[in-house]
Amino acid sequence: MTTPPDRGDLAGLIRAWRDRLAPAAVGFPVGQRRTPGLRREEVALLAGLSVDYLVRLEQGRAERPSAQVVASLARVLQLSDPERDQLYAAAGLAAPSAGLVPTHIPGSVQRLLARLPDVAIGVYTATWTLLTANDAWSALLGPIDPGRNLVLLQFTRSGVRVLRGEADERRFECALVSDLRRAAIRYPDDPGVTGLVEELHRVSPVFASLWAEARIVEHRSEPKTFVHPVVGPITLDCDVFTAAGTDLRIVAYTAVPGSADASRFDLLRTVGAEQAPGWPGADLPACEPVDQAALPAHAQERIEG
Template identity: 35%
Template sequence: MTERRVAPRLGEFLRARRARVRPEDHGMPAGTRRTPGLRREEVAMLAGISTDYYIRLEQGRDRHPSQQVVQALAEALLLEDEASAYLRGLAEPGPSQRSRRTRHQEYASPGLVSLMDAWPRTPALVYGRYMDLLAANTLGEALFSWLGEETNLLRAIFLMPPARAFYRDWARIGEGCVAALRAANIDPDDPRLVELVGELCVNSPEFARLWGRQEVRAKTAEIKRLTHPDVGELSLRFENLTVPSAPGQHLVVYHAEPGSREDQALALLGSYAATPASDSHASRRQDLAAEDGPAAEKGIR
């Protein structure tokens, strides 16, 4: 990210988040307003800076707000921790380490793949920084069989009709995934991110609207309500775990209460998938990684 690009991205974020804060949230009267959210002068007052300086930030005429100003703006805009961290990243002066990152394909480590394959009754998947599916064990592949050849979860959710049948809370799932994509990618000029976001904005009005909200939120544990074409409705516990050895990657695990209907349904789904001739996505992708080699940064996408 060059200095020239920092300020416009910062301004976009400030404008979008300002529009989402109600005057009542700060104990101020709403009055009559032409547009939703706080006025620029109100944000400036709450942050303890001049209105002119805040306007320069939104318009991209000031490039490097201090850490103190950034923190004051985060408080004025009622940003949570992840959104505050994202704002700090946008305000960093000069090229960041993230920007110097060369474009390459991610891969799941063989050790992690082997660990997932040892969980025959637990659907497990690994997603990368851009929500590309990097690996899945047998039950994880069976649970997400509707993906077919698609390897990117965001493209699947917003561009594939089966996603709306699979996720019973499709709107909430889509919103959370868009927020998680932004949380994992502070550098908005990353070539892979630009390509993916551009494709989705062109082809999905829902994605474009959500991306414009500038929501920043990592995925957390919750209950996912799904409808699988083979075993019907499922309510599964969802755990999203970071992979310390591979920043940006996440191990996603679904599980059911022992003895529950969902537990029996997963066992049935596993029996469908466990045929002698079928290997899991994880094993097939591990073979690809072994053939091409991590050093070549190939093998799994």
């Protein structure tokens, strides 16, 4: 006979972990608070839940939460892997299998997003599926859309416009394909990986050709020039990191201090998201004419996620 999950335990876990999380760890001001932790309203906002539903969860009155809700709470509450598994168990759900591509974001990475507002940071899985990003990223690349896959965007030409040379473009694509092959080898039982590879073969002959070559190419630091509807062309340095102990990929865009691009980036972070509704939708009007002399030699419009 199966024992039903302990709703009181689930409620207690959520309350305890909410109370222990310092507001500064997620980018909120401390201010005057009755308790040192996060308010329900703040957790609900970050997790994409209604406050009423979070209250019912904390009072043990809600029905079994979905895996998506539990995953979102684990991310917002910055749980460790064992704590995340405990939250799933208390909700009556199986914890994510070790054979699947990891999607859990450690607290250290969450703090990185919150404490570096001057850097556009996006967090991806091993298959280059976006998990989360900060406000600076949203201003640069459009509204955060978890689940958007960079490899698919690249090979279907359906993302943000990036200006780069032909050789750099091919190297970038080879690195993406190399990453995806590595993930397919490491997580052979994940149907999401298999499905993504099959879809890319179906929609992109270029991907199929690069996949057949089986080249191993690593990402490298490089400048990227975006054409943004608010500030026009803006060149930022792009670096790709791997969080220690995980397969997560962290992409960071920074501007050279004191440069014209740094001024544009400051402006973009202030007004970009509000002044470019729908960005980066394909139906946006064309940008103002670009000063070709200010762009990299032989630059071409490309895609970025």
